[in-house]
Amino acid sequence: MAVIGVAVGARVFAPGTGAFSAVEAIGAVPGSHTMTLLEAEREQLIAMASAARTLTVVAKPKLASPAEVAAANPSTGTGPGPGTGGGGVIYVTSTPPNPNTAQSIAYNMMASFGFNPSTYFGCLRNLWNRESGWVYDAENASGAYGIPQALPGSKMSSAGADWQTNPATQIRWGLGYIKSIYGNPCNAWAFEEANGYY
Numbered sequence: 001m002a003v004i005g006v007a008v009g010a011r012v013f014a015p016g017t018g019a020f021s022a023v024e025a026i027g028a029v030p031g032s033h034t035m036t037l038l039e040a041e042r043e044q045l046i047a048m049a050s051a052a053r054t055l056t057v058v059a060k061p062k063l064a065s066p067a068e069v070a071a072a073n074p075s076t077g078t079g080p081g082p083g084t085g086g087g088g089v090i091y092v093t094s095t096p097p098n099p100n101t102a103q104s105i106a107y108n109m110m111a112s113f114g115f116n117p118s119t120y121f122g123c124l125r126n127l128w129n130r131e132s133g134w135v136y137d138a139e140n141a142s143g144a145y146g147i148p149q150a151l152p153g154s155k156m157s158s159a160g161a162d163w164q165t166n167p168a169t170q171i172r173w174g175l176g177y178i179k180s181i182y183g184n185p186c187n188a189w190a191f192e193e194a195n196g197y198y
Contacts, residue, residue, distance in 0.1 A: 097125070102134045102147060102167040106175070109168070113175045115184055123189035128174070130192065136167045148174025 097103035106124060110117040115124075131149040132138035139145050145153025146163070147170045156163035159173035175185075182188040182198070192198040 097121075102136065102171065105168050106171045109171055109175060110185075113179050115175070115179075120185040124175075124178075124185035127185060127189045127192055127198065131198075134167075136165065136170060146170040146174075148177060150174070150177070 097107055103125060106128075107117045107121050110120060110124070128134055128147055131144075132147050134147055136147055137145075138147070138149065139153070140149070142151060143153065144151040146156060147167060148156075150156045150170075150173065153164070156170055156173040159176070160166060160169035163169045163173065178185055178188045178198075182191060188198045
C-alpha cells in the first residue's frame with residue numbers, strides 16, 4: 001500500500017505534470033499485486049453482503065420427541081447406551097455443552113447424583129429447554145421459578161440461600177428433585193412429553 005501511495009504521489013506531484021484522476025494514478029502501477037488483492041477482497045465483500053441479505057429464519061428449532069429418537073436409535077438394550085431403556089424410556093444422547101454455561105454446570109454435576117451425563121444429559125437438556133430455556137430467573141404465571149421451574153421457587157432454598165440468582169444452586173436442587181421423583185432425567189423427560197409438565 002505504501003508503494004502505491006508513493007508511486008501515485010510522485011506521479012501526481014511531479015513537476016511539469018497536471019493533476020490527473022485516481023484511476024489514472026492506479027493505472028500507473030501496472031500489474032500491482034496489491035491492487036489485485038484489494039480488488040479480490042472488494043469482490044468478496046460484495047458477495048458476502050449480498051449473501052447476508054438473502055438469509056431468512058424459516059422455523060424455530062424443534063426438540064426431538066422420544067418416538068423420533070427411538071426411530072433414529074433402534075438399539076433396544078436396557079443398559080446406559082442410546083435407544084430405548086427399560087420401561088419404555090427413551091435415552092436422548094448428547095455431546096457435552098459449551099463450557100461456562102448453566103448446561104455445562106449441569107453436565108458436570110450429574111455424576112454426583114448417579115446420572116451418567118453421556119446417557120442422561122440429552123433428556124435433561126430437552127426438559128429444561130422446554131421448561132425455562134436454561135434461564136436462571138425464568139418465571140411463569142403459576143409462580144414456578146428458575147432453570148428447573150420449582151413451584152414455588154422458594155423450594156430451592158434447601159439447596160442454598162442464593163437460589164434466586166445462582167444457576168448451580170438451582171441445578172443442584174433440580175437434579176435432586178428429578179432423582180427423588182422420577183429416578184433419572186429421561187423418566188422426567190418422558191413424563192414431560194406425555195403430560196406437558198414434570
